[in-house]
Amino acid sequence: MKLIASNELYRCRLFWVTEDDARDATGYEIKRSIVRHAGSAVMMAVDDKRRILLVRQYRLPARAYLWELPAGKLDPGEKALQAARRELIEETGYRARRWQKLISFYPSPGYVSERMTIFLALDLTAGEAHPMDDERIETRWFSPQQIEQMIRTNKIQDGKTIIGYFVWKSRHAR
Ligand SMILES: [Mg+2]
Incomplete structure (x- = not known):
């Protein structure tokens, strides 16, 4: 075309x-x-106990508080992995020593050009978060069992979070 x-x-x-x-x-x-849309980086931080870090914030389009994997838009000229490192620190305060790409996908290709890339963030150290002025972000660790329960019961309704979880599970099954 x-x-x-x-x-x-x-x-x-x-x-x-x-x-x-x-x-x-x-x-x-x-x-x-x-x-x-410039594209987004999504961060799936997993700790030594196999817990997964989610953030909760009010999403105006959904008119609801949603639990999600932390994520953010790429800045001009920025690569997805650079954005992932920056956004993980900004939104959660965590720094990761090891990064692995999980998957890239178009969340809604019918009318949005946004492409999302999900990265696994490992070997984490906690620090201070620096959210944007209009971001009020709560962070919490969840076990895989809790995440699956939340997906089944519609407590997690965010697409990138559901995709990230199941791609991670399929590659890192125990
Ligand atoms: Mg964000």
Whole structure:
């Protein structure tokens, strides 16, 4: 598909919106409004007891407090792993000595360009968190059993958290 036109409709701190028009050689055409996003890093911090660090914050689009893996948007020119290191410290205060990529995916490719990359963060040391002014973040450690119970009972409703947990479990099963 070849991009014929792309017009910016809106821009804010987190994303921008374009109206795009693409066509292939046969004349097949797709027109869409697209939320453009720099991409996100997601951090799955696991400690020596195999506990997993989740954060809880109010999510305005969901109109609810959600438990999630900590995550953040890539800054301009930043690689996903750099963003992961920075965001883990900012949101939780933890530093990790070992990092492993778990998976990359598009959470909602129908209208959002955002691509998420989940990293496993290991060998952790605790420190002081530095959240943004509009972030009020609670952090807590959960066992795999607790996480699975929370997924089953809809206490975890965040997609990247469910994906990250099950990809980690499939690779690091005991
Ligand atoms: Mg965040």
